[in-house]
Amino acid sequence: MLGFFTAKPYSPKLDIKADFVSVRGGDIEKKIELFKKAYYERILYGTSTGHDAFYVVGKWDGKKHYDEIQLSKYPDIVWEGTMLNWYKVPIGNYVAITFPSFRFGSYYVVPTENYIKYKKEEIRKALEAGAVGLEFDEPEFWHRAGYSEAFKRAWEEFYGEKWVDPESSYKARYKAEKLKAYLYLKLAEEVFNFVKELNPKAECILNPHSPINYAEMFQARSSWGGITAPIALSLQIEALDSILGEVWSDTIKANFMYGGYTWVDPFFHSYLERSYFENLVNNSNKKLYHLLDPKSDDPKFDWNTYRRWFEQDTLAAFMVGATNFIVAWPERLLTTFLPPAHEPP
Template structure:
């Protein structure tokens, strides 16, 4: 048989073997550019192998290496940037393409790395990316992730962008700093370009994978609308859900996004838990009505160099925030595990860089392993439900540059509506105006707060939906002076027969409300509208500026919406199966700790202690395993800094055994439920005994605490009682 034919048969057999795995797990994932390594073999379901050219290339070998270790292997690469030097330096088609870099007014390109600019996604660039997608599908990946479709608000000056302007608008390019209208139009074009790009790339991925006998899933890992608006980046965000070939999102929220300082009570500072809570919430709002799959990401460290102490503190805050959305149970547990396990950073009390401490590594592994078992839940976060804040993609369009003295420091026109409620323990939701076309979007909202100070409605249908909802009993609170320069950009509310000087005028007209300066509330059908002539930023940028705001929301909730008493508190608490998740707020209604009177395992403590009560102080969070939720006495690992495989229970022999895997050179700790105190416990690796660092029985809870060294190839644990 010819050698070429033999190779073809082998490839076909290998391909069939890959695609025949119809039920690969996909609950948890991580993204990784490097080849498999025992030092960061974290045992989530999915390994998203990053970049065809990353880590020195060898893409197929990297894919196969992770697949050989039992992972569901998928592919991630940047949509706006990546290791694409071959394209920009002319190796792809013989032409250099730096004219397609995102360029600022001074002529500088915004770079993501050496010879890697942020990109204006031209048709030629998309042709190049298709070669990467094809190669990934040929390697047998089960999904494609095109991450971060990002266009910087300050970068609308490149030759490629000018050409796209002419093609899209049919007019000569206008510099985005020339007028508010030019700014708005430039942002709309940037928004369109990445919508078009992902539409074309995902259609190709679906078509090509089907031709190969299997259909890949297509996802967009993206920052939240809140963060992109704050960081002055334009992206398609909610509109991507209308793409028929897109299967879902990864909500890229982590310390780096959540630590962006915001104003509250006149003070600008980091509020990581609160910010993360709002960011994750905006992603839920964006996807829930569309039924797209959603992964939540958080990162045990972050892109910027900080200290291990800082990373740990803020990781706990963002991790807690993501678990407070019980409708989501898929997680990217970390990006770049090689950076976490092999990187070196300082400690708060030491300038010398050092690797991750065994204690933090163990705690982190307990946390990410718990995500493999985190259930969906119908439980709601404690507190008064049904208050929402309206947001929309056009929040990204007014951020840069500023005009006529208009400023919105730290996105305060959004935070002014959300932060005062959140700080009083009210689980405020965000509502995407792009989703108002779906019937269920406002189903559970009693009071909706909105403003056009920092965004504008992109279609008249937004007002049609809002008016319909109010007439059926909804209560709308509108905040805004309506005097910002973006009110006058040429848009649907002031063209084609309409001549409103502010976007809200069309809404009030549809509600048949005639604004009177001395009057706040207007009855509309079974609902009501409040009009407050104040920009939301004034609520948080001024000390005690939220007093009147909260009074208005309370009245609207209790009297106009008749939704019951608006409860205030200083904490958030939810239970998901056996897991209790809690956060206690500072700058809140009081400074009292939250005390949980239950027998629990403290999952933020790497020793996994059993507590009879947990005290949580303001500014802190808790992640607990509720021992009262254990319903049987069968042997079972309740919590561990590793993932358990091949469990075997022999009731006649009174034995329980399993193999447990986690990154090598880390310490495993696990608490195991058993019928009675064990007589013998052994841990072995390749038939050689491993030292037990801890072997402690707790009679009250019938749990065994073990500690030993982790090995990625698997430690055999055998327990007899």
């Protein structure tokens, strides 16, 4: 089975004749309508689990929710991501994914009860517009986070005791990461149950990176690095139908240690990550989708390099027995030539 996700409206140039499409971004109703007119019967809605701008700055309920941003103990850096021209800028103690001015900053949030209500309302609108499933992206709580008022409140509610600095002991670190995983597991379970109430036949997909990647890659993005996510735990969610293993060109070019040396081997890295996801769903009733991306987020390379990564990544997927695929952002190759901003060969 082949699908793709996109933030663009339907275009013949974008049409890869897939079995389904997952639409993201704004004007969802319009995008769903256009893909329906192009005879796409299976249209999903894709949204992030927890990196958000509009909820935080009060665009949903008129109240600012800066106390619900994941907060670190030390100031850090963040990627400025306008048009994928990545460079690092100071962000203070907030944890964010990118900080383009036109999006007010895309913050990682603590999934509170109020935030869960916000996500349900957002998703309900997409389902009412004709989406027949949900693709729920990247349930991520950073290791360096755990200092916001929202997280402290969640700690007291979950453990029945006052918050403890996660850095104060190994026990405190374990308890902090356990709570982080629980909060995103709760978010996913409540949202997927909500989707099934609205449409019992809807497909619910969760999109984590691999634990290998969460442990290593983000050292490049943050001086503190590391992410906690409820990956294996998510299989216990009855309403969850599928996992999309987010293995792609920007994860497979990360450094890894082997035999005491640091190596970069995109094919080997992809094979290792994809093997993890194949084993994760083995003997379960969950479907596995493998992610393929024709164009990296990273703008510093030429098209021949992107093609080589794509071929190595795709080969690894076939070698682990992949049968279901979702292509990420085909518009980067077919319609919108982001950096390097010229038409691919």
